[in-house]
Amino acid sequence: MEFLLGAFRPACRGLAVAACCALVLAACGRRNDEQTTAKGQVVAHIGDEVITTPELDNEFRWANIPPARQKDPEVIRKVLGDLVLRKYLVRQALNAKLDREPGVLLDLLRARDQVLGSASLNRAVATKPHGKADMDSYIAENPQKFEKRELLNVEQIVFPMTAESQSVVDATKDARSLEEIDEKLTQAAIPHVRQAGSLMSSELSPDIVRRVDARESDDVFFVRAGSNGAYFKVTGTEARPLAGEAAAEFARQALKADALKAEAGVAAFSANIEAKYEGEYAAIMGGAIRH
Numbered sequence: 001m002e003f004l005l006g007a008f009r010p011a012c013r014g015l016a017v018a019a020c021c022a023l024v025l026a027a028c029g030r031r032n033d034e035q036t037t038a039k040g041q042v043v044a045h046i047g048d049e050v051i052t053t054p055e056l057d058n059e060f061r062w063a064n065i066p067p068a069r070q071k072d073p074e075v076i077r078k079v080l081g082d083l084v085l086r087k088y089l090v091r092q093a094l095n096a097k098l099d100r101e102p103g104v105l106l107d108l109l110r111a112r113d114q115v116l117g118s119a120s121l122n123r124a125v126a127t128k129p130h131g132k133a134d135m136d137s138y139i140a141e142n143p144q145k146f147e148k149r150e151l152l153n154v155e156q157i158v159f160p161m162t163a164e165s166q167s168v169v170d171a172t173k174d175a176r177s178l179e180e181i182d183e184k185l186t187q188a189a190i191p192h193v194r195q196a197g198s199l200m201s202s203e204l205s206p207d208i209v210r211r212v213d214a215r216e217s218d219d220v221f222f223v224r225a226g227s228n229g230a231y232f233k234v235t236g237t238e239a240r241p242l243a244g245e246a247a248a249e250f251a252r253q254a255l256k257a258d259a260l261k262a263e264a265g266v267a268a269f270s271a272n273i274e275a276k277y278e279g280e281y282a283a284i285m286g287g288a289i290r291h
Contacts, residue, residue, distance in 0.1 A: 063079060152232075199232065
């Protein structure tokens with residue numbers, strides 16, 4: 001009997017979690033509809049739901065659309081159309097009870113965790129705003145991003161970073177020409193594109209900038225950009241200094257990014273101290289605090 005009860009308990013917990021999530025989502029949905037309708041003008045109806053100006057403004061924020069373009073009919077058509085489509089698909093999913101599927105529930109909980117985690121970090125950073133002195137200091141310490149900023153005209157080879165391409169990167173770290181790298185990537189059957197392009201010195205690490213400044217004519221450099229890797233050779237440079245309000249805004253955003261990274265590091269350390277891992281995960285995660 002105890003065995004049967006033991007097997008039954010996880011299922012009960014799963015049903016309880018599903019029921020709670022469904023209730024929470026439904027309650028949030030009702031509160032959201034009531035609050036947004038009360039606080040904002042209705043801009044569209046889709047079924048029983050309404051879309052209000054705060055929701056549309058939030059979409060503009062997510063898309064990084066500046067205020068000057070938020071009245072552009074083409075921009076509104078695109079953003080509002082995407083929002084209507086998302087609302088429609090959500091309603092279709094709810095009608096099909098997809099929100100009760102375990103995998104979907106876990107994804108919803110994960111999305112909630114990500115939003116709240118990000119909000120926590122942003123709140124922590126907002127309590128310690130950077131002043132003009134901080135921005136002036138950052139600008140002075142990073143000349144390659146401001147008064148000495150340059151546009152680098154380059155010839156480059158771009159390819160997706162995978163385990164296979166990483167092995168080529170390791171094997172070609174001392175390569176002296178793009179031709180040699182092109183040949184290695186071709187031999188390894190790694191898709192790549194060789195083309196002319198441009199890079200801004202402000203987007204490169206200080207180490208790469210120093211090496212570029214001290215380059216010889218045939219030097220080749222490697223950088224990672226998101227999920228891609230790129231080898232490049234500098235063919236020319238153009239001065240593109242950044243000053244005034246544009247420089248101040250760039251410094252403000254860079255300082256915020258650094259502060260978010262620092263807060264995340266502190267949070268990760270605290271989380272690892274508080275966490276208690278079980279079974280085989282205790283051995284696997286034993287060194288987590290030392291990372």
